[in-house]
Amino acid sequence: MSLLLKDGCIITCDEAGSVIKQGAIGIKEGLIDYLGTYREDLDEKYNRVIDVKGKAIMPGFVNAHNHGAMTMFRNYADDLKLMDWLFNKIFPLEDKLTAEGAYWGSSLAMLEMIKGGTTAYCDMYMFMDKTAEAVMQSGMKASLGRGLQGESGEGMDYRISEALELYKVFHKSGNGRIRVNLAPHSVYTCSPAYLEKVAKTAEEIGASVQIHLSETGDEVRNCVEKYKMSPVKLIDKAGLLNERTIAAHCVAVDDEDMEILKTRKVNVVHNPSSNMKLASGAAPIKAMADMGINIALGTDGASSNNNLDMLEEMRTATYLQKVFLKDPTAIPVDQVLAMATVNGARALGFNNTGEIREGMAADLIIINTEKPWYYPKYNTKSAIVYSGNSTDVECVIIGGRIIMEKGEILTLDEEKILYEVQRIAEKLSS
């Protein structure tokens, strides 16, 4: 079904940060086939015409770091020291999580992400086949990795088996909506030998790698003490760093680390809310971006955010840099919009989305800007970043297919998801 969005304010997120007022986007066979000023003669060329006057259209957000099923633990325990939180609260619950819990937990994550205008995301967790099912159901795009951890560099382990199975079954499935990556958890859960094994496996099949990297000063200090080098250098040595690598956090990186990330063309995912809530620190993303490193944006899991709101994440990202650098010009509107869209798309290996351009996939969101916080209407881009609300997203289109319309998600049963999540959570926490 072909679709025309007519007469809206189009925020392309292209390199120039172009905005087209009274614009139109034509969609055919899942791709954008027209982008420009609206003209009445366009109407008849499409099956369906949606009037988007008074609305903004932009690329869907790409949440480049998340643990979908961890919605199961959100608001369970907060305001605790990290180790207390993890070991005494989260892990005991996580140990009891089943495939069913992972299915409904990641379904809840997708429900929430779609509502807030996220069209693609990256996930690292367990029971990823269940999450893949949920992704298929939801209509979203996703890069999924079964979390890997281990000691031995020899032989096979069950986690890597599951990862390879996931890759075999799901990579490029759903008409390319799903990608599968290899996801070694971190340097403190994987030995160097194990990391090397994962790197080789990734190389063999041409898969991306995602990893938690230098999230805290403690992680770096412990790594240096144990291995005599920083986590960045350690995983570089293991062969994990290349232009397909998705490195989440990168908070405690020094100049040498950043130089390596740049040289290897690593994709860095910035997760400011999580880094703030867990008191990890402020990642030097301005410095990294200035060096030409691709910086994407993520919410991390819902238990350390505690929502999956990418619009709020954009605002948090720019405000955190501004205050940490004492620079009100840091990470301006166009830059943070790119972080939340095209940069994430490139990081995840979705190369035909993230910007609004003819030929690109039609992964779009329609934002209702007829809300008080958009007034006066001086600058729509600034308004979205600095005063907008994720609930202003009223329509989500992925691959040309309407996934959410007038705030109602067409691909997921909201009532059932909330019911199942609550039921399972009560069991987990009893």
Added chain:
Amino acid sequence: MSLLLKDGCIITCDEAGSVIKQGAIGIKEGLIDYLGTYREDLDEKYNRVIDVKGKAIMPGFVNAHNHGAMTMFRNYADDLKLMDWLFNKIFPLEDKLTAEGAYWGSSLAMLEMIKGGTTAYCDMYMFMDKTAEAVMQSGMKASLGRGLQGESGEGMDYRISEALELYKVFHKSGNGRIRVNLAPHSVYTCSPAYLEKVAKTAEEIGASVQIHLSETGDEVRNCVEKYKMSPVKLIDKAGLLNERTIAAHCVAVDDEDMEILKTRKVNVVHNPSSNMKLASGAAPIKAMADMGINIALGTDGASSNNNLDMLEEMRTATYLQKVFLKDPTAIPVDQVLAMATVNGARALGFNNTGEIREGMAADLIIINTEKPWYYPKYNTKSAIVYSGNSTDVECVIIGGRIIMEKGEILTLDEEKILYEVQRIAEKLSS
């Protein structure tokens, strides 16, 4: 008309952070006359019964520092150095603002504040008689101050005249909804002699004083250079500090300053979004709170936030402290909820609101917690602070009167406000 809210989760914001599940609140003559578990026999005692099952009720937010009419300038210019922004962008627009612009601009602020669950706020600006009219119309509570600045300690100046007129006409008007304060802008716009004059005037009439205080390191450095003492010491010397004083920002305060604020029982208003966006810094609010200083919360004007979202402000406040202090336990849920409610009420001199307690004014908000981001339902307070959205507020009651119901504001003409604001903004910026 008497009103019963039945069967909801009541977040009292009392000192113990009490929560009453399956609770009920009875309202008679604008006051809370029943607070406790719901019982069916309560129904017949009230004219109207609202079922709040699946919802949370809490005190309305108190936005303790705002410049309502500055919604007129929001998203006009962002990502600039402070002086460039102020002098080249904001002041030129502000110079053209008329009483009409202030009326509609502050009406827009109130529209937005009510939508997000704010029931009382503090304002410092010009044309405050127009703002007072808008407050009367809106049904909100407000403490209003005509911004004061000057050199001379002798005689009268027109700003103080206006302030006294405002006090005479509006203080305790609207059945106590409106309070008027004296609002000397800052130490860099008021000479010590002028500050002393304001202090004496405030003392004579028993008015509160609000002031911008130590917002930036530059302000402090310049003050020390000029007057050989910090802004806190300067205004203390002028006689401005007492338990009725509302000191906004207090970012660049040192230990001696904080000791003075504590001794004088000054109310500090923390404005984290503004402090981050303008790169002013992170106010040491945990330290001040630990010393027993009353810390309230504010959004500042919409042109440096850029919304008036108190729920987001709570989240920003706790996250900023957590990351700056590298302490994930800093400013936990109960503390930040109090900052956004009862602490602000006390700061503004509204002593019978801010908590849900029998005998208190019925200034309440009803939050729809049947949204994905509240699930699983482990902890409603945490959910509101860490994953909720201000648009979840669906009903606002002030003084027992329903101001907003099902998201629709009953006291303000939303369409007209947006129209007028846009019309005036276009004129201002042409």
